[in-house]
Amino acid sequence: MDMISIRDIRKVYHIGTEKVVALGRISLSVAQGEICCILGTSGSGKSTLLNVMAGLERPSRGSVIIGGTDVTKYSEKQWALFRQKNIGFIFQSYNLLPTMTAVENVALPLAFRGVAKELRTGKAVKMLRAVRLGDRLLHRPTQMSGGQQQRVGIARAFVARPKLIFADEPTGNLDSKTGQEVMDLMVAMARKYGETLIIVTHDPEIAKYAERIITIHDGCKVSDESNPAAAGKK
Numbered sequence: 117m118d119m120i121s122i123r124d125i126r127k128v129y130h131i132g133t134e135k136v137v138a139l140g141r142i143s144l145s146v147a148q149g150e151i152c153c154i155l156g157t158s159g160s161g162k163s164t165l166l167n168v169m170a171g172l173e174r175p176s177r178g179s180v181i182i183g184g185t186d187v188t189k190y191s192e193k194q195w196a197l198f199r200q201k202n203i204g205f206i207f208q209s210y211n212l213l214p215t216m217t218a219v220e221n222v223a224l225p226l227a228f229r230g231v232a233k234e235l236r237t238g239k240a241v242k243m244l245r246a247v248r249l250g251d252r253l254l255h256r257p258t259q260m261s262g263g264q265q266q267r268v269g270i271a272r273a274f275v276a277r278p279k280l281i282f283a284d285e286p287t288g289n290l291d292s293k294t295g296q297e298v299m300d301l302m303v304a305m306a307r308k309y310g311e312t313l314i315i316v317t318h319d320p321e322i323a324k325y326a327e328r329i330i331t332i333h334d335g336c337k338v339s340d341e342s343n344p345a346a347a348g349k350k
């Protein structure tokens with residue numbers, strides 16, 4: 117089953133009288149449980165594509181279908197609710213709340229989804245243990261390394277078991293060794309929980325961790341290939 121499918125997506129920005137075509141006419145589908153990477157150089161349209169797929173920006177044309185529902189027609193408010201319930205995000209700069217502990221940060225999506233208060237801490241702790249941070253539960257972001265903060269970010273993205281997880285340059289602020297560890301962990305977690313994971317990166321070394329690599333250039337898809345080396349690690 118397709119978890120997300122985009123059809124003929126076009127995105128044009130108007131700057132004064134100038135037109136910038138950020139996305140040409142892109143179509144793609146990602147199956148449930150697939151771990152997929154969108155690879156492209158700076159300015160190729162990766163962020164725009166991710167933002168359109170996650171409903172953070174509206175396409176100029178085309179449709180986005182998630183779990184069989186055409187979400188393109190959603191209002192801002194409907195999209196915001198849908199995101200809260202169905203989509204997890206992993207960010208380049210982690211986006212953890214600085215005044216909150218690791219457990220509180222991870223528990224946040226559960227609160228948004230209406231999980232009872234007495235259940236949240238237990239679920240957050242379990243997820244922090246899954247990312248090997250069982251000994252950092254009460255640490256705040258400034259008391260953790262970049263790699264540890266990103267592992268908190270991963271735990272937060274997975275805790276509410278969303279339909280889809282988007283990771284935007286998840287290793288962009290990490291050294292290469294830590295970046296590789298974070299990729300290994302993120303991919304292992306997606307397999308363990310059967311999550312659909314879409315990673316956006318400019319780095320071919322990072323893309324290698326995905327089972328499927330979609331390359332874009334100048335707002336168009338130039339290749340879409342399965343990557344048996346990563347798939348074989350299952």
Ligand code: ADP
Nearest residue numbers: 129136138156157158159160161162163164165
């Ligand atoms: P990437 O993430 O691959 O670096 P982007 O999706 O950010 O690429 O950008 C793709 C193209 O769209 C670029 O030419 C960029 O300048 C343009 N673009 C992106 N966002 C905007 C915007 N808000 N207004 C105008 N042009 C934009």
Ligand code: ADP
Nearest residue numbers: 167172199205206207208209210211284285288
């Ligand atoms: P990065 O760490 O990659 O710089 P950003 O902070 O720029 O990430 O966020 C990437 C995109 O995600 C932005 O368009 C931003 O508006 C959006 N975003 C940030 N936080 C959330 C959130 N909690 N839920 C949904 N979208 C978010």
